[in-house]
Amino acid sequence: xxxxxxxxxxxxxxxxxxxxxxxxxxxxxxxxxxxxxxxxxxxxxxxxxxxxxxxxxxxxxxxxxxxxxxxxxxxxxxxxxxxxxxxxxxxxxxxxxxxxxxxxxxxxxxxxxxxxxxxxxxxxxxxxxxxxxxxxxxxxxxxxxxxxxxxxxxxxxxxxxxxxxxxxxxxxxxxxxxxxxxxxxxxxxxxxxxxxxxxxxxxxxxxxxxxxxxxxxxxxxxxxxxxxxxxxxxxxxxxxxxxxxxxxxxxxxxxxxxxxxxxxxxxxxxxxxxxxxxxxxxxxxxxxxxxxxxxxxxxxxxxxxxxxxxxxxxxxxxxxxxxxxxxxxxxxxxxxxxxxxxxxxxxxxxxxxxxxxxxxxxxxxxxxxxxxxxxxxxxxxxxxxxxxxxxxxxxxxxxxxxxxxxxxxxxxxxxxxxxxxxxxxxxxxxxxxxxxxxxxxxxxxx
Ligand SMILES: Nc1nc2c(ncn2[C@@H]2O[C@H](COP(=O)(O)OP(=O)(O)OP(=O)(O)O)[C@@H](O)[C@H]2O)c(=O)[nH]1
Ligand SMILES: [Mg+2]
Numbered sequence: 001x002x003x004x005x006x007x008x009x010x011x012x013x014x015x016x017x018x019x020x021x022x023x024x025x026x027x028x029x030x031x032x033x034x035x036x037x038x039x040x041x042x043x044x045x046x047x048x049x050x051x052x053x054x055x056x057x058x059x060x061x062x063x064x065x066x067x068x069x070x071x072x073x074x075x076x077x078x079x080x081x082x083x084x085x086x087x088x089x090x091x092x093x094x095x096x097x098x099x100x101x102x103x104x105x106x107x108x109x110x111x112x113x114x115x116x117x118x119x120x121x122x123x124x125x126x127x128x129x130x131x132x133x134x135x136x137x138x139x140x141x142x143x144x145x146x147x148x149x150x151x152x153x154x155x156x157x158x159x160x161x162x163x164x165x166x167x168x169x170x171x172x173x174x175x176x177x178x179x180x181x182x183x184x185x186x187x188x189x190x191x192x193x194x195x196x197x198x199x200x201x202x203x204x205x206x207x208x209x210x211x212x213x214x215x216x217x218x219x220x221x222x223x224x225x226x227x228x229x230x231x232x233x234x235x236x237x238x239x240x241x242x243x244x245x246x247x248x249x250x251x252x253x254x255x256x257x258x259x260x261x262x263x264x265x266x267x268x269x270x271x272x273x274x275x276x277x278x279x280x281x282x283x284x285x286x287x288x289x290x291x292x293x294x295x296x297x298x299x300x301x302x303x304x305x306x307x308x309x310x311x312x313x314x315x316x317x318x319x320x321x322x323x324x325x326x327x328x329x330x331x332x333x334x335x336x337x338x339x340x341x342x343x344x345x346x347x348x349x350x351x352x353x354x355x356x357x358x359x360x361x362x363x364x365x366x367x368x369x370x371x372x373x374x375x376x377x378x379x380x381x382x383x384x385x386x387x388x389x390x391x392x393x394x395x396x397x398x399x400x401x402x403x404x405x406x407x408x409x410x411x412x413x414x415x416x417x418x419x420x421x422x423x424x425x426x427x428x429x430x431x432x433x434x435x436x437x438x439x440x441x442x443x444x445x446x
Contacts, residue, residue, distance in 0.1 A: 001116065004030060005105035006097045008090050009445035015085035020093050021445055023110055026101055027077040028066070034096045035064055039079065044068035052081065052093055059096070060089050074113040108442025112435060115427060122427030122438070123151045126381055129442050130214060138213045138263040142378060151379050152426050158199055159428075162419045165192050169412050186402045189411070193402070196418075197395045204392065207385045209371045210378025212297065216258060216265030219362060220292040223302035224313060225249050225273025228330040231349040232302060233257065233270040236359075242270050249273060252285040254292060261359050264368055269296065274312065293320060298362050301327045305346065306334035317342060326361050328354065379425075383438070387425045394418035 004024025010017070022031055028039040036050035046066050052059040063082040072078040083089050098104060106112075108129070115125045127146035134140040172184045182188070221229045225248035233242050237257040243250055255270040271292050272285030293299050299320045303313060317327065327344035332353060345361060347354015363369065379385055398414035423429040 003103040006102040007105040007445035018083050018085045018090040020081040022079045023074045023076050027079045030100045031079045033100045042066050075117040075119050107444050108439030112439045121152050142213045159422050200392045207379040210380030214380040216267045218267050218296045219298045220269045220296035221300045222271050227302045227304040229302050235349045298324050303329045305329045305331045384425050387421050391418040391421040
């Protein structure tokens with residue numbers, strides 16, 4: 001935190017402009033050494049025109065912006081050099097900064113400083129990265145909402161409720177003789193904890209929606225060999241991604257591709273046709289297909305209109321819960337042989353029939369329209385969701401202990417654990433290793 005750090009903040013490669021960012025207490029000093037003007041006398045948030053020098057040689061004609069602490073991204077003095085784009089110029093300026101006392105920033109170090117200096121909390125820091133990586137409009141909006149601290153606010157409110165409960169217990173333990181304090185008994189504690197649990201569970205339910213918005217919807221396309229799974233994938237993606245032949249067992253490995261649909265990313269996963277086989281490679285493929293079913297949000301079971309339902313296919317239909325199952329009867333251009341007493345969509349890939357309906361059905365199954373209409377405050381990252389689940393466990397434990405008649409100071413341990421876990425979500429409590437892993441996923445320069 002004592003060092004002044006620098007990094008190229010724009011993507012490496014050829015471009016009109018590149019930005020080299022400097023942050024720290026020596027930022028003005030160091031850049032002044034290589035810039036044609038003295039930055040130490042300028043006001044905050046000004047833009048200066050001039051030249052970058054290497055001794056007497058002009059390196060580039062640039063615009064330099066000066067932002068003084070504390071109203072900056074890191075809360076430290078920040079200087080940004082807008083140079084001409086291109087690898088050579090940018091690297092040369094970076095070298096000069098390093099020679100003059102800067103240290104090269106680690107991945108995400110600017111944002112890490114913003115966190116350590118107290119300007120943003122961890123959920124906000126994480127949403128900076130989500131914003132950079134957003135693939136759809138909706139993912140961008142979600143990240144932006146979280147960046148404004150919406151998730152943090154919800155977590156802090158909940159933590160506040162738990163603090164009240166803890167304070168109440170403490171007072172009772174410490175001052176049992178006082179008459180004018182509310183006596184905490186298992187009976188008075190229970191409804192309060194149940195309310196907290198309900199809020200936490202609601203948050204967890206919503207976080208599933210957040211994940212769908214952020215990462216997209218994983219849709220496995222499964223079925224017997226040769227029913228047309230890969231042809232469907234290609235049609236949905238509008239490109240020849242997977243190999244299609246009339247040989248059963250063509251697809252051996254998973255083939256994936258995504259399309260944007262009503263603001264959601266649909267990640268289609270074409271799998272190897274499921275059948276009993278002695279072929280080693282195909283066997284592995286079949287195992288992968290089964291795993292894909294487990295991991296998927298939606299499973300499209302493809303059947304052939306021109307074939308009777310096999311025992312395998314019956315099993316497959318029963319294996320996938322109705323909630324995430326869509327049956328697509330393919331090859332509607334051929335004679336109907338199949339009989340089926342389940343709900344299904346019919347179509348074929350030759351004339352591209354039924355595929356729009358298929359996408360609509362995915363949207364309906366997951367209630368996607370509704371997700372977007374709701375208030376977009378969703379926890380969406382694995383770290384946060386994992387902590388939330390652990391906090392729920394602790395509160396459930398506390399409730400269980402109350403039912404068992406466990407002394408209140410023991411129950412308090414579970415409650416305190418939940419309080420700490422929620423604090424880790426926002427970074428009110430954290431471990432250094434967590435910061436290292438978290439920020440290492442960021443770009444250099446962010
Ligand atoms: N008539 C007709 N043929 C189709 C249709 N869809 C696919 N096919 C044909 O069916 C054969 C198998 O298609 P694929 O898409 O490779 O089938 P798959 O389910 O991926 O097969 P595996 O990868 O072996 O499991 C190919 O010859 C396709 O041209 C369709 O709607 N109608
Ligand atoms: Mg295939």
